[in-house]
Amino acid sequence: MKLIVISDPICFEAEASLINQLFDAGMSVFHLRKPQTNKLAYAKLITQIDECYHDRIALHQFHELATNFPLIKRLHYPEWLRKTIAEETEHHKQAIIKSTSIHDLKDMNQLRGFDYTFYGPVFNSLSKPGYAGVAHADLVLPEHKNACKIIALGGIDAKKIQQVKHMGFDGLAVLGAIWNNKQLTLESFTSLINRNIKKSN
Template identity: 35%
Template sequence: MQLLLISPPHSVPDEALLVSEILGLGLARFHLRKPEWSRTQMLNYVAGIPARFHSRLVLHSHHSLVSELGLGGVHLPAAHRATWRTGPPRPGQTLSTSFHTLAEISRHRRRYDYVFLSPIFDSLSKQYYAAAFNLAEVAATLGQLQRRVGYRPPVIALGGVEAHQIAAVRRAGFAGAAVLGAVWQQPDPVAAFRALQSVVG
């Protein structure tokens, strides 16, 4: 089961150092999501992370930097899906997106390496962003996808995922979990990530 981490939309003190330490613990993919940031701000952030970790960085904006800097992948927010015209990622790079209904996962034709489904639980980082899914229905749909011949993207649970919910995420058939508030809203983000990592196994 995969464990992914998403950046907070705002800046956190020593954030690049914290991310570097978490990547050093074995984080497979770090999603860099800063909706209001300029290209220069994104460049400076990436420059603050050791080059050996760049292949694990996924950008939600300023996507041209992925190829320029040899980063790990592109994540397409919903608003960018229809206009994305770049060819398939380079070897080792990923293409992902976010969905908010089970129907979107079932009918979408573009081939993603993985997709987020949210919100699975009440969001920790967004006020009034409540859980939108029945986990039994999710399990049934994901089971059908797994039996389908052909394209079936790994689905990652997003939204309010905490350590005590990892077992429920696994039972529902998710390929992994993406976390944000469970790490960044804690006094020690590195320790919080390590605790989640120990549960995911």
């Protein structure tokens, strides 16, 4: 299954170094989401990430920075921003990978031109206490005609990978499982990678 890591929403010391280590350890897609960070700090963090990994970064904010960092070809559109996608993508001449988010499965029918969407929170959030999951234990995703893949988000750690797989998701995204204890970030990521490979065989 596709494994996506979402950044800690708050900037912290030596963050870029840890992100580079995650890439070195096999992180294939990294969503850079910093809702309270200004454009200058957001761009500075990108410059501190090794350029060879820029094609694995998805921008959640300041999409115009893709012009300054030409190797970045992934843009994420939150639900509120999705309606502007037609106008914005006209300004990007290179092919881009587009993602979005939904909180109701019926919204899948409205998604066109997106490569994948986050859906959740599937389980009780690890990064937002009190943010309850919406999935029941026997959830199985309905078949849909849309080519957009569905990525499980919310409350996912290594122990839940098999359950996510049985639910029919195309992949999973993690946040709290990686960043809640930064001293164990690499260990937690390795555990997710190993469990994902084992359960996919």
